[in-house]
Amino acid sequence: MSRRPLIREVPPTSWYFRQPRYLRYMSREITSIFIGAYCVLLVVGLQRLAAGPAAWEGFLAALKSPASIVFQFLCLVAAVYHAATWFNATQKAMPIQIGEDFVPGNLISGAHYAAWAVLSFGVLFLAGVF
């Protein structure tokens, strides 16, 4: 007798249940569906705007429906989660070396969070919230 290596297949549809870290990864990936859906919503809004004031008013009204609010809330949660994973990754992707030492990772991620806050503030300002 001789070699007969055993291949232990990875289950193609359920592998992410094997490890909490795989589930975390999948949940991060799934946020993209919400972000994609929200983009579609924005495109529809543009289309409504182009179709005239009545269409636009109808669109705004639809946005205020309870189902829509739930949907937008979910999109917001997904976007925040996605953004956080992205900012946390920056310290790995963009390390900054000064002399022999590296700038601490949370400083790099923190700078991104700060920039995010400033930008968001600017957008809200332009939108007339303040």
Next chain:
Amino acid sequence: MTPLKERLVQLEVLRYNPDTDTEAHFQRYEVMCQEEWVVLDALNKIKADIDPTLNYRWSCHMAVCGSCGMMINGEPKLSCHAFLRSYEGVIRVEPLAHFPVERDLVTAPDDFMEKLKRVKPYVIPKEKKPISEGEYKQTPAQLMKFRQYSMCINCMLCYAACPQYGLTPHFIGPAALTLAHRYNLDSRDEGRKERQEVVATHEGVWECTFVGACSEVCPAHVDPASALQQMKITSSVDWIVEHLIPGGKS
């Protein structure tokens, strides 16, 4: 002097012998161990006193030779660095995931060895300097730039942790790509362009979806995930320079 504490440990070990088995099965062992032991010590005691037919690799017992990687309760671990005190109940021991199993806990690392070679993990100097001219000067800062990525012990735990490698076996994978990055960052090296032929492809860094599991399981704190993300950025910059900047060359 307090005597060393002992504890009866139960292990459930995956067994497979191609001479006699058509598929793998688990075998239960009970063995008296010292509380401070690692899983490898328990396996060694089983092999010496209970079952000489149990097979696994090991050598250094200090987490540097990279031989004894296995799945312990589903997590890729060096068994010489998996302390019994961290586990309760039955400890399940399986061969490293994503590699063919030769026998029991022994896997075939051929695919990794082949991929390692493909990324050209050695200094490719612009021009060779004779030994008589002394060393290449390299400041401590230049050394620190790549040192972390030179710490890889080739234990392949990252391959066992990476679902992307499990699902798409053509992926060059974390450790090999990280070593490519290590040489790319080395001030003595000029070989990045050659390595890009493998690195900046869909077998290379673009197959990585940044699960990050590789870095979580790495026993040498190499952080392959960071290396791969950095390579994605430099590869993107290459592409932009080549395709979007007039007269730009990568």
Next chain:
Amino acid sequence: MRSISTDVVIIGAGGAGLRAAIALAETDPKLRIALVSKVYPMRSHTCAAEGGAAGVIKPDDSFDLHFDDTVGGGDWLSDQDCVEYFIHEAPKELLQLEHWGCPWNREADGSVAVRPFGGMKKKRTWFAADKSGFHILHTLFQTSLQFPSITRHDEFYALDLLVDDGRCQGVTALEMRSGELCQFHAKAVIIAGGGAGRMFPFSTNGAIKTGDGMAMAYRAGAPLKDMEFVQYHPTGLPNTGSLLTEACRGEGGILVNKHGRRYLQDYGMGPETPVGQPQLKTMELGPRDRVSQAYWHELQKGNTVTTQWGECVLLDMRHLGEKKINERLPLVRELAEAYLGVDIVKDAVPIRPVVHYMMGGISTNTKAATPLPGLFAAGECACVSLNGANRLGSNSLVELLVFGRRAALSAIEHVQSAPAPNATALNACAEQTRSRIDELMTRTDGIESMSGLRREMMDTMEKNVGIYRTEEGLQEGVNKIHELRQRYRRVKLTDKSSVFNTDLFQVLELGSMLDCAEAVTVGALARKESRGAHQRLDYVERDDKNFLCHTMVYHQGLDVPRVDYLDVVITKSPPGVRDYSGDHK
């Protein structure tokens, strides 16, 4: 039987084997090179070396000083022509590694940094933090990947040398994953199989260090030289035996007994030096043999600390501070923390001497050639007589490189003049291996358990061939090992299957270790003097009149081996006093 025809076979793919392979490939790209190893190259035990590699590079250092340190450190048992060659090649080899990418630590100006090491008069140890061996091994392995003429045969367990017409012309090996027996035919064979520290129960050595290369050469008629010189490293973790590098002391760590006294000053290595300001070649920077022996005396005096792992002394590095420890000794910190639960930044760590290195091995000359034509050897498995009776820390990593390369050059020379192998004769020779393995696999009258015999061997070695030895103990050791070799013929192989049968390999490894252990005990019994790592309580003085010579042990089948002697080569340094007091000039 699968037959592989090649030009040079290298057995062992650690530092020496890889260095030899690269030298062969670079010197003659047309040569076919077979690199045979029972483990993948990066698993080789070179990876566990920590402290560094010695080579004269700094302006305040000189070849003469490295020569004197090595010869004196070896208690004048080193062949001085060999030392001369070695010290001149050492910096070239370390620079070569630098060119290949080894991440040596650096000075601020970008030149390589050096650190102090035991028994060395100057700072001359190149280092890559405390993972020097690891980086050397991986640099060599990765560099070797660019040479198409190197064909690796990973996880092939080499069995017997093929000798025909008085020349070594190949080797038989088992492919571990298939159980298939193979033979390699070649004009030259280089053994780089490492040491045999696993014959002792408490050792820094990895499981693979079972002396297979030594035993293979020994069985084929090449003598083993100076096997009685077994180095105890002074600072091992008391439970796992893991090495805490000499660099711990090089960087300023101190050794204290249970009274907090730096006891080395009581054993000819004083006076005490200021804590944190290590002085070269004295106190904690004495040579390994002396420092380990001092532990033994402290043990006799009851000055050791009783721990749950046995009697220890303390290695105190707290005064180095966290920053320096993390920069220079990160692995040491990790090891002590993980396996012993001691953070060296906050606490002194209990340690005790542990078997580390074999000065002895296959007898080679300065060209890395054994007395058997066509057979070369390098690394720990060889005894080129660089290390004499006691190796200085950081000389062995360089020895791998210098003599790995030298073995390759000698092999090329030999290949150019040697006649082609006679395949028929070699096939017949290989059949003897087949019978041996077949007999083992089909043995039905096996009654001795492998692990039982191994335990008895280890206990015997520890009890009778330790740091201090006596006639009575050594005689008991010789008798016991001889008895074990006889009983080994009835060892039981439980696992008869073909694929990756580690039961089989452990049985074969035990055979290798028993052969080596017999050479150690016989050599030690015959050497009625104390020199370097061989200390006899009944012959406490060095005896240059009778024993300024190498022990040569010849295999005699199942009989007790034959012991002979060979003069030490003295070129310019006559035997003198080893002075490691702080007063030495």
